[in-house]
Amino acid sequence: MTPFQSARLTVHEDGTAMLEDFPSGAWDGESEPGCIDFEGESLTGWADWEFLSEGELQISSAEGAFSIYADSGLFGSIGWGDFFLYGCDGMQFGFSVRTQVILPGERDGDESG
Secondary structure: OOOOOOOEEEEOOOOEEEEEEEEEEEEEOOOOOOEEEEEEEEEEEEEEEEEEEOOEEEEEEOOEEEEEEEEEOHHHOEEEEEEEEEEOOOOEEEEEOOOOOOOOOOHHHOOOO
8 A cells, every 4th residue: 555645635725725644744844855754643634835936835734844846847847747745764755636626615515506
């Protein structure tokens, strides 16, 4: 079984995010790229997000902050179709983006329209 297979990160236009079973640990922002020393626990709850650069998104919650990194796109561009979280032990964990159009009135599971 792939580690963090059930992890989900949902970002909203308003700068908030929802973490579901997302890996946690001590963040080392001094390394290049920044990495996380996993503690074996996962986070579920609300967070905030912001772009630090074109290819780096910072996620901040009450438990701490970490960065995720975009994949390389076509012709040297940045592609957010896949993104990565780097472990300080040298492991690279890849996640795929699943998009969803949410119409007004359908947020937070309310699909009554």
